[in-house]
Amino acid sequence: MIQKVLIANRGEIAVRIIRACQEMGIATVAVYSTADQEALHVKLADEAVCIGSPLSKDSYLHIENIISAAVLTGADAIHPGFGFLSENAKFSEICNQCDIKFIGPTADMIRAMGDKAKAREMMIKANVPVVPGSEGKIEDVKEAKLTACQIGYPVMLKASAGGGGRGMRIVWEESELEKAFLSASSEAKSAFGDGSMYMEKYVQNPRHIEFQILGDAFGNVIHLGERDCSLQRRHQKVIEEAPSPFITEDLRKRMGEAAIKAAKAVDYENAGTIEFIVDKDGNFYFIEMNTRIQVEHPITEMITGVDLIKEQLKIASGKKLSLTKESIKFNGHAIECRINAENPHKNFRPCAGTVTKLHLPGGRGVRIETGLYQGYKVPPTYDSMLAKVIAYGDTREEAISIMERALGELVIEGLDTNIYFQYQLLNTKAFREGNFDTSYIERNLDAILEQGVGIDAE
Ligand code: MV4
Numbered sequence: 001m002i003q004k005v006l007i008a009n010r011g012e013i014a015v016r017i018i019r020a021c022q023e024m025g026i027a028t029v030a031v032y033s034t035a036d037q038e039a040l041h042v043k044l045a046d047e048a049v050c051i052g053s054p055l056s057k058d059s060y061l062h063i064e065n066i067i068s069a070a071v072l073t074g075a076d077a078i079h080p081g082f083g084f085l086s087e088n089a090k091f092s093e094i095c096n097q098c099d100i101k102f103i104g105p106t107a108d109m110i111r112a113m114g115d116k117a118k119a120r121e122m123m124i125k126a127n128v129p130v131v132p133g134s135e136g137k138i139e140d141v142k143e144a145k146l147t148a149c150q151i152g153y154p155v156m157l158k159a160s161a162g163g164g165g166r167g168m169r170i171v172w173e174e175s176e177l178e179k180a181f182l183s184a185s186s187e188a189k190s191a192f193g194d195g196s197m198y199m200e201k202y203v204q205n206p207r208h209i210e211f212q213i214l215g216d217a218f219g220n221v222i223h224l225g226e227r228d229c230s231l232q233r234r235h236q237k238v239i240e241e242a243p244s245p246f247i248t249e250d251l252r253k254r255m256g257e258a259a260i261k262a263a264k265a266v267d268y269e270n271a272g273t274i275e276f277i278v279d280k281d282g283n284f285y286f287i288e289m290n291t292r293i294q295v296e297h298p299i300t301e302m303i304t305g306v307d308l309i310k311e312q313l314k315i316a317s318g319k320k321l322s323l324t325k326e327s328i329k330f331n332g333h334a335i336e337c338r339i340n341a342e343n344p345h346k347n348f349r350p351c352a353g354t355v356t357k358l359h360l361p362g363g364r365g366v367r368i369e370t371g372l373y374q375g376y377k378v379p380p381t382y383d384s385m386l387a388k389v390i391a392y393g394d395t396r397e398e399a400i401s402i403m404e405r406a407l408g409e410l411v412i413e414g415l416d417t418n419i420y421f422q423y424q425l426l427n428t429k430a431f432r433e434g435n436f437d438t439s440y441i442e443r444n445l446d447a448i449l450e451q452g453v454g455i456d457a458e
Contacts, residue, residue, distance in 0.1 A: 001317050002026055002076055002077045002101060002313060002316060002317045003026060003027060003076055004026065004027040004028070004029060004073065004074060004075045004076055004077070005017070005021050005026055005027070005028055005029070005075060005076075005077045005078070005079050005103070005313070006028075006029040006031065006066070006069060006070045006073065006075035006077070006078045006079070006100075007028060007029065007030055007031070007041065007045065007078075007079050007081065008031060008060065008066050008078050008079065008080045008081065008084065008085055009041075009060065009079070009080060009081030009082070009083070009084055009086075010032065010033075010036055010039060010041060010060060010371070010382065011039070011041070011371040011382070011383070011385070012369045012370050012371045012385070012387065012388065013081040013082055013293075013295075013369075014030060014039075014041035014081060014371070015040055015041050015044060015369070015370070015371050016309060016369055017079050017081060017309055018030070018041060018044045018045050019044075020307060020309035020310050020313065021313070023310070024310060024313060026313065027046050027047075028044075028045040028046050028047070029045060029046065029047045029048070029049060029069065029070070029073045029075050030042045030044070030045035030047070030048040030049070031048070031049050031050075031051045031059075031060070031065075031066060031069050032048060032049075032050055032051065032059075033050070033051065033052055033053060033054050033055075033056075033058070033059035033060065033381075034050060034052070034053050034054060034059075035053075035054035035379040035381050035382075036379065037050070038376065038377065039371060039376075040370075040371040040372070040373055040376070041371060047073050049069035049072065049073060051065040051066055051068075051069055052065050054379065054381045055381065056084065056381070056382070060084045060085070061084055061085060063085065063088075063090070063091050063094060066078070066085070066091075067094060067095070067098055067100070070095075070098070070100050071098065071100075075100065076099075076100060076101060077100060077101040077102075077103055077313075077316060077317075078095050078100055078101070078102055078103065079103040079104075079309075079312070079313075080102070080103070080104060080292070081292075081293065082292050082293055082294060082295055083383065086104065086291075086292040086293075087110055087114060087290070087291055087292055088110070089107040089108070089110040089111040089114065090107070092104060092105070092106065092107040092110055093107035101316050101317070102316075103270070103312050103313065103316040104270050104271075104291060104292060104312070104316075105268060105269050105270050105272065105291045106269065109266065109267075109268060109269070109291060110291045112266065113266070113272075113288075113289045113290075113291050114161070114163070114291070115160050115161065116158060116159075116160050116161070116162065116163055116198065116288055117134075117136050117137045117158075117160035117196060117197075117198040118136070118160070119288065119289055120133075120136070120198060120286070121135065121136045122265060122266055123262055123265070123286045125265070126261055126262060126264075126265030126266075127261065128258050128261055128262045128265070128286045129258060129283075129284060129285050129286060130200075130285055130286050130287075131156075131200040131201050131203060131277070131285040131287065132151045132200070132201045133147070133151055133155070133156075133198065133199045133200035133201055134147045134198045134199040134200075136198065137160060137196045137197065137198055138157075138181075138197050138198055138199050141177065141178045141181050141182070144157070144177055144178075144181050144197075144199060145174060145177055145178075147199050148171065148174065148177060148199065149174075151199070151200075151201045152201065153171065153172055153173055153174070153202075154170055154171060154172045154173075154201075154202035154204075155170075155171050155177075155199050155200065155201060155202055156168060156169070156170055156171070156199065156200050156201070156202040157169040157171060157180055157181055157184050157197055157198075157199055158197065158198055158199070158200065159184060159185070159187075159188035159191075159192065159194070159195070159196070159197055160188075160194060160196040160197065160198055161188060161191075161192035161193070161194035161196070162188060162191075162192065163288055164235055165234075165235030166188075166191065166235075167184055167187055167188040167191065167192070167197075168184070169181075169183070169184045170202050171202075181197065184197060185197050200287075203277050203279050203285070204279075205280070205437040205438065205439050206230075206277035206278055206279055206437060206438055207228065207230045207244070207246050207277065207278040207437055207438065208228070208229045208230045208232070208275065208276075208277060208278075208438050209226050209227070209228055209229070209230075209244055209246075209247060209255065209275075209276050209277075209278050209284070210226060210227050210229060210273045210274060210275045210276065210290075210294075211223050211224075211225070211226050211227075211255060211256060211259035211273065211274045211276070212224040212225065212226075212227065212271070212273055212297070212300045212308070213259055213260065213263045213268065213271070213272050213273070213274060214270070214271055214272075214308075214311055214315065214321060214323070215263050215264075215267075215268040215269050215270065215272070215315075215321075216269065216315050216319070216320055216321040217269055217315070217318055218320055218321075219264070219267065220320065220321045221260050221263045221264050221268065222260070222321060222323055222324065222325055222328065223256045223259050223260055223263075224300050224304045224306060224308075224328060225242060225243060225252075225256070225300060225303065225304065225328075225330055226242065226243060226244050226247065226252065226255065226256070227240050227241070227242045227244070227296055227299055227300060228240065228241050228242070228243075228244035228245065228246060228247075229296065230246075230436055230437055230438050230440070231425065231431070231436055231440065231441060232438055232441065233348070233441045233442060233445075234442075236338075237295070237296065237338065238337075238338060238418075238422070238425065238441060239335060239336065239337050239338075239422070239425060239426070239431070240296040240299055240335070240336045241299060241333065241334065241335045241336070241396070241399070242299040242300055242302075242303050242333070242334050243303065243330065243333065245396055245434025246278070246434060247278070247282075248282070251278075251282055251284070254284075255276060255278075255284050258274075258276075258284070258286070259274040259276075262274050262286060262289065263289075266289075268289075269315065270291075270312055270315050270316065271292075271293050271297075271308055271311065271312050271315075272289060272290060272291050272292075273289065273290040273292075273294055274286065274289055275287050275288045275289065275290065277438075280437075293308060293309065293312060295338070295385070295388070296336050296388075297309075298334070298336060298367060298369060298388065298390045299334035299335065299336050299390060300334075302332070302334035302367065302390060302392040303330050303331060303332055303333065303334050303392075304328055304329070304330060304331075305329070305331070306323065306328070311323070332392055332393060332394050332395070332399070333392070333393055333394070333395055333396045333398070333399040334390060334391065334392045334399060335390070335391050335396075335399045335400065335403050336388050336389070336390045336391075337388070337389045337391075337403060337407065337422040337426070338385055338388055338418075338422075339370075339385070339386050339387040339388065339389060339410070339412070339417055339418065339419060339422070340384040340385050340386060340417065340418050341353075341378055341384045341386050341415045341416060341417060342384050342416060342417070342418055343416040344418050344420075344421040344449060345449065346416075348418070349416075350380075350384040351380075351384075351415055351416045352377075352378050352379060352380035352415070353377070353378060353414050353415045354375065354376070354377045354378070354414045355372055355373070355374055355375065355376045355377075355378065355412060355413070355414050355415065356374075356375075356413045356414035357374060357411060357412075357413035357414065358372060358373065358374040358411065358412055358413070359409065359410065359411035360372075360387075360409075360410065361389070361405075361406040361407075361408075361409035361410050362409075363405075363406075364402070365391055365392045365393050365398075365399070365402040366389070366390070366391060366392075366402060366406045367389075367390040367391075367392065368387060368388070368389060368390070369387065369388040369390070370386060370387035370388070372386055372387055372412070378415060386412065386415070386417065387410075387412075389403065389406050389407060389410065389422075391403035391406055396434070400426060400431075400432070403426060404423065404426060404427075407419055407422055407423050407426070408423075420453075421448070421449070423453050424448050424449065424451040424452075424453065425441070425448055425451075427451055427452070427453055428444070428447075428448060428451055430444070
């Protein structure tokens with residue numbers, strides 16, 4: 001059993017993990033950079049260790065410093081949260097070599113799924129639908145041309161080591177292919193140290209639907225339904241919801257089965273996410289698997305009543321999943337709005353500064369995940385996400401009205417935020433009708449920014 005967890009992260013996710021540990025009677029160790037001395041996670045943890053200077057590479061990405069902090073405090077497990085070292089196979093390996101349990105999948109699993117071409121190959125073998133494309137990696141321009149010819153244009157070139165939108169190129173016709181292949185590959189080589197590429201048919205304006213899964217050390221795998229993450233801007237999710245307003249009960253069943261098949265095929269352990277894209281005709285395709293807890297995990301928690309962080313801790317301590325397919329009941333509808341320190345009217349330019357005034361909403365159906373408090377100084381060094389507002393209602397309509405009400409109560413002064421932008425997005429006809437895809441925000445940015453609140457909703 002795990003007795004003390006070091007949280008190798010910061011911000012709201014560090015706070016979220018500390019809270020789960022406290023409820024389970026597990027001691028907590030926060031780590032922090034010198035920019036985070038006053039951060040909430042440092043105040044809430046039982047112990048805190050400074051691991052370096054503000055730049056992530058000198059602190060939250062500094063493996064030796066984090067392991068030293070764990071050894072020094074006698075932590076027997078490390079929770080990596082998301083981002084930073086959460087999908088770093090080397091880190092997972094080193095933790096376990098030091099007899100510190102990494103709360104997540106094995107290094108081999110992280111490595112396999114981190115290689116997107118390999119993941120795709122494994123899914124093909126497991127009979128999980130993937131986008132038509134190359135079997136594995138594409139070695140050169142000649143092979144790229146041949147493959148594109150077979151699947152037909154437009155195609156998408158993707159870096160095996162990429163993911164989350166990095167190292168991708170859309171290619172509309174053969175004349176563009178050579179240049180795109182060479183530039184994407186060299187970009188990937190310098191960004192990830194791996195220039196290998198694969199190819200898929202380009203699916204235009206897809207929905208992004210992901211399934212939450214949990215697997216234990218005994219080969220049991222369950223899914224906890226889907227999240228619709230189609231509302232994004234530049235590969236940053238803006239609003240997520242569960243269940244998806246787009247997919248039918250039949251599609252949900254088939255996608256859920258495919259997600260379980262995917263996780264079982266790789267013998268997955270701990271929490272993970274199977275990402276699919278879904279085209280306008282309802283065809284779905286595996287694109288990536290994320291081997292971490294995700295930012296948007298609370299919406300799944302709201303509709304299932306499952307505490308995913310506690311499940312991660314139980315799985316990591318070798319317990320059998322107590323949840324079964326039959327025991328998981330889906331209820332109601334949850335929406336998450338990410339609140340960022342940014343100015344939507346200045347190309348979403350991020351900002352830093354002191355929170356001079358703060359009022360967090362509450363009441364029925366409202367959940368807030370944040371590391372903010374009044375007087376806290378938001379450093380300029382890290383991600384701009386300040387808080388997540390999660391609304392839960394019996395129906396999608398109720399969840400939306402609870403979210404609108406909650407955003408109206410939320411006050412964050414001293415920084416630019418996207419609170420009003422979220423309000424405007426929530427009030428678009430497309431959102432109200434559940435009729436949007438992954439390029440909706442970029443295509444309609446001006447209209448969204450002009451959208452009033454409440455009045456033009458329908
Ligand atoms: C695609 C695609 C269309 N066709 N693959 C972007 C991030 C990475 N996870 C995969 N992505 C995409 N892959 C094919 N074959 C469109 C996207 C895509 C996207 C996917 C999910 C969520 C938002 C997106 C925004 C733009 C492009």
